[in-house]
């Protein structure tokens with residue numbers, strides 16, 4: 086996927102004037118926030134669960150090598166194969182080699198953000214393999230040649246009418262005058278179309294919400310059941326997952342599952358929670374002949390031991406973006422790469438470099454709503470600030486901003502100079518504000534006055550007035 | 564209600580740079596409220612800003628220097644009080660983080676942090692103020708500024724004290740806890756996004772049916788007032804301290820219409 090994060094500003098201006106997008110984004114606010122709140126309020130131990138989930142992940146990350154080795158051994162014991170991929174390139178090559186050596190023509194895919202991260206669909210197509218997305222949202226954006234705009238609701242940027250038009254454009258084998266207005270009808274049609282694909286596929290790819298070290302299992306949660314069909318029907322099942330998905334035990338996974346669906350969609354549990362361990366064994370009624378896991382690092386291990394390690398606790402629930410005012414305003418595509426919203430603002434610079442992803446951690450008001458809802462208690466604003474520090478150290482922010490900041494800091498560090506200049510400048514500015522007590526335009530304040538009036542200072546500064554008041558008190562009484 | 568000890572507790576008022584420069588009347592309202600709660604107030608002249616512009620721009624070195632000067636200026640007081648959730652959050656939560664591992668300053672920052680309070684929560688929680696004597700005939704809506712709400716847990720305190728203002732009605736807005744789009748330098752660096760956020764906020768303010776908007780942070784207030792005034796709204800915008808202190812003779816923030 087092409088990186089467009091450096092154009093975040095231009096992307097966001099475009100997004101703000103896109104009426105269809107703005108309408109669709111209204112659904113994020115309405116659809117996710119209330120449902121999550123209801124689910125969380127109904128569970129008194131939710132906060133204790135969060136602490137627990139955090140502790141599980143912190144422990145795992147502190148012993149990541151151990152648990153990954155354990156996991157690998159258990160996958161092998163269950164008859165599966167583990168492939169280690171240091172980079173996105175490595176992961177693509179491993180999967181393409183599997184396809185080539187096994188004569189794979191069609192691949193069905195469950196929802197996987199890692200597959201987006203390694204740009205797998207493009208690579209498959211270039212190699213003559215047809216990828217078919219089976220998650221409804223992913224299927225829709227595949228039809229449109231787009232990328233997900235949300236990590237759990239990939240097509241949340243679209244309205245129903247747009248989807249209807251796409252279905253009519255692509256499903257030309259169906260009667261043109263069919264009814265397609267209701268959600269139900271769209272869903273049924275997509276199901277019927279996809280159902281045929283499951284049987285054609287030679288290989289099925291799923292992501293993983295968890296990898297369980299104790300059993301060598303991978304766990305996915307879905308609401309459509311498409312993941313099950315993707316991994317059971319083809320002869321080969323490939324799991325692509327990043328290394329931080331591992332947890333020690335099934336019980337640990339179960340603990341975090343209680344947080345996941347509640348935080349994501351406000352459900353107690355997703356409709357399907359599917360555990361797969363190895364391929365089909367003797368006597369099993371169904372299942373793939375081969376079971377492979379591609380374990381992707383792609384820069385994550387270099388986050389360990391740094392101020393960004395806590396980001397690796399993320400379980401991709403999407404709550405942070407669902408509650409983010411910036412995400413609500415511009416949507417996911419403006420972020421310019423795979424991961425949007427607050428989690429993307431921290432993760433993207435780690436994965437593509439802060440020189441390219443630098444806008445993302447800056448485009449935040451630090452309102453803290455993301456951190457307050459994050460089930461894994463990830464201090465997202467703090468880590469965005471750490472990115473700003475790295476940028477500042479490397480001199481990556483614009484020169485004008487740096488000089489402005491330095492000039493301001495010069496005075497902020499010299500109280501008497503600061504007081505002196507403020508006492509001169511502020512009354513002048515106040516007088517200039519006139520009877521309206523505000524400015525519609527001021528030199529150097531264009532960023533402010535483009536959209537708002539600038540309230541004028543009242544008059545003399547507080548410190549000026551206070552000093553005078555105190556001096557008066559000191560005057561000897563005659 | 565008066566503080567029970569014989570000696571009146573001393574409070575150093577951290578005015579905040581925005582109040583100092585733009586709205587001194589908030590500072591005087593704070594002084595009045597703190598004195599009425601039974602404390603002695605002083606204002607160290609060596610204060611400037613809490614350092615957030617540098618801190619949030621990634622400039623740790625300048626932030627540390629500003630923080631050291633602030634801590635030194637206020638160490639002598641029993642309490643440090645600021646009429647802003649955001650600056651209080653900086654002093655109370657972020658100063659200790661800035662000096663973590665610094666042998667000379669870590670414990671000083673931690674001790675300092677314990678004394679720091681946001682004005683309204685200081686009155687309600689520390690001084691156990693149950694009500695104020697102010698009167699005002701108006702219907703107000705209250706915006707929960709982000710740092711105050713989420714870093715300091717300020718939500719009920721301003722509502723409780725506002726409820727004691729004779730003649731004042733409170734009309735809650737939708738999404739009172741959602742950011743107004745100010746975000747310090749964010750509002751000029753990403754002015755288009757900031758505008759989209761504040762537009763939603765002012766729509767919620769308008770539909771609340773209030774004739775006055777109150778909040779505890781001047782940055783947010785100037786942002787919301789600026790937007791309301793640009794759109795020709797007649798809603799008066801004030802800092803909550805002005806109303807609690809009964810000091811509303813100054814023109815509202817951004818002027819009347």
Ligand code: SF4
Nearest residue numbers: 399400402403405459
């Ligand atoms: S950062 Fe937290 S809230 Fe955001 S997706 Fe990850 S776990 Fe969910």
